[in-house]
Amino acid sequence: MTADFFSELHFEWLNLGVAIVIFLIMTPAMIYWSKRQKPARVKFSSLKNLKKSTPSLKVKMRNLPLWLRIFSLAMLLVAFAHPYQEREIKDQPQKEQQQSQDIQEKKEEQRKKIEIPTEGISIQLLIDRSGSMGTYPGGRGQTRVNYMKFENTLLSKLDVVKIISKRFIKGSKELNSKQSLFRGRGNDLIGLFTFARYPLIACPLTLRHELLLDYISQLEVVKLTEEDGTYIGYALERAILQIVDAKSRAKEADAYNIKSSVIVLVTDGEQVIRPEDGQDRHLSLLPSGAAKLAADNKIKIYAIAVAPQAVYDENGTVIGSAGNFSTEEIQAAAEITGGKFYLAGSGGALENIYKEINALEKSKLPAKKELEARVEHTKELKKMETEKVEFFPFFLWAGLVAFLAEIGLTTLYFRRIP
Numbered sequence: 001m002t003a004d005f006f007s008e009l010h011f012e013w014l015n016l017g018v019a020i021v022i023f024l025i026m027t028p029a030m031i032y033w034s035k036r037q038k039p040a041r042v043k044f045s046s047l048k049n050l051k052k053s054t055p056s057l058k059v060k061m062r063n064l065p066l067w068l069r070i071f072s073l074a075m076l077l078v079a080f081a082h083p084y085q086e087r088e089i090k091d092q093p094q095k096e097q098q099q100s101q102d103i104q105e106k107k108e109e110q111r112k113k114i115e116i117p118t119e120g121i122s123i124q125l126l127i128d129r130s131g132s133m134g135t136y137p138g139g140r141g142q143t144r145v146n147y148m149k150f151e152n153t154l155l156s157k158l159d160v161v162k163i164i165s166k167r168f169i170k171g172s173k174e175l176n177s178k179q180s181l182f183r184g185r186g187n188d189l190i191g192l193f194t195f196a197r198y199p200l201i202a203c204p205l206t207l208r209h210e211l212l213l214d215y216i217s218q219l220e221v222v223k224l225t226e227e228d229g230t231y232i233g234y235a236l237e238r239a240i241l242q243i244v245d246a247k248s249r250a251k252e253a254d255a256y257n258i259k260s261s262v263i264v265l266v267t268d269g270e271q272v273i274r275p276e277d278g279q280d281r282h283l284s285l286l287p288s289g290a291a292k293l294a295a296d297n298k299i300k301i302y303a304i305a306v307a308p309q310a311v312y313d314e315n316g317t318v319i320g321s322a323g324n325f326s327t328e329e330i331q332a333a334a335e336i337t338g339g340k341f342y343l344a345g346s347g348g349a350l351e352n353i354y355k356e357i358n359a360l361e362k363s364k365l366p367a368k369k370e371l372e373a374r375v376e377h378t379k380e381l382k383k384m385e386t387e388k389v390e391f392f393p394f395f396l397w398a399g400l401v402a403f404l405a406e407i408g409l410t411t412l413y414f415r416r417i418p
Contacts, residue, residue, distance in 0.1 A: 009391065012082040019077035027070055034066045068406035075399030079392040087389055119257035120187040121361055122205055122246060124239045125165055127219065128267035130196040131228045133158040133306075134221035138313060145319055147312040150347025154316060157306050160347045161266050162216050168354045169209050169216075182358060185209075189250075189258065191242065195235035196222045197274075197283075205246045207256075230269040231277075232330060233285035236301070239263055240294045247297075261299045262339070262361055264354075268306040270326040291333035300339040302357050303330035309345040 134156045138145035147154040150163070171184030191205035192215055203215040222228050243261045250256045277283040287303075294301055307322040327341065334341040340360075344350035 016081040072402035079396040083391040117187040122189040122261040144314045148308040197229035199235035199238040236290035287329040287333040291336040303334040
């Protein structure tokens with residue numbers, strides 16, 4: 001094994017750290033124990049002649065079992081650290097041929113005419129991702145609770161909101177003859193803000209809805225206690241300012257005419273300000289205060305309070321309801337802006353609310369203009385593939401062979417009587 005071989009080795013770092021600690025403790029202990037063992041002694045009247053004798057091979061190699069034991073320990077600990085290398089897999093001829101075809105396609109598809117809408121509505125989704133929007137362990141044997149039922153499936157409130165929001169954006173197939181379907185909002189600028197204690201812009205207002213749908217799919221509730229909360233006013237303020245900025249940019253570029261702007265707010269609780277946030281102007285902002293900024297910029301707020309009438313555990317047993325919480329502030333925010341407040345008592349009710357908002361904010365099909373744009377090819381021209389080569393069996397066998405050799409030499413060749 002060359003120096004290059006060892007330089008390219010990788011290890012599981014936690015295992016390697018444990019292995020080093022064990023080696024540093026065990027090696028001195030074994031040496032100390034070996035030195036303490038007293039060999040058998042024989043009395044001689046004089047050592048004069050013995051000193052003139054040449055030591056035998058066995059005497060010269062008397063420490064070999066100890067070094068074999070240390071070597072065995074080292075090899076076993078290296079195997080425990082899980083050594084491996086990552087090696088590149090050479091491309092096959094078929095792959096090289098495919099890459100050459102990809103290069104040719106890229107040359108042929110450098111520019112392409114695409115159609116884009118010239119006007120529509122800007123819709124900012126503002127979704128609560130505080131801990132109460134997810135599920136959590138209950139009191140009975142750690143069974144998870146806080147599920148709601150949607151289309152005969154137990155889901156967290158956030159998961160239900162994600163499913164319905166995606167249908168609202170991209171459209172949906174008719175599920176049965178009684179249900180009206182979402183036709184999608186292909187001509188509208190749609191963005192995504194999420195919030196708990198702090199607001200987060202997950203996706204700016206965009207016509208590229210495929211990216212937005214990916215961001216919605218990745219939404220999760222907050223994990224850290226210090227990030228949890230329901231700071232609706234601060235989130236509304238940030239979402240409003242983002243719409244105002246988008247309007248200004250669209251007007252300057254003369255590329256897209258925003259006919260009207262709305263915010264769809266979805267939350268499952270009322271705003272509660274922590275004592276340490278009381279002096280912060282943004283964190284302590286109430287929804288009704290943020291609504292005045294929205295009204296000044298002609299932005300309507302549709303506020304949805306998710307309060308399931310039936311809350312389930314993971315076994316499908318009804319364990320109660322969502323309970324009561326104050327909705328006065330978000331109702332006021334909706335009224336100030338000329339929007340509307342909704343109370344969603346179930347997943348089906350939430351979907352119907354989205355359908356009503358979809359009908360209220362009708363997006364006409366405006367004339368589209370052609371834009372000659374450069375289209376980047378999405379295929380990778382060359383992808384380096386690697387394989388993981390494991391080496392722990394070699395070190396494991398080396399350690400076991402050294403251990404067996406040490407036992408054999410101690411038992412047979414270096415055996416002492418008594």
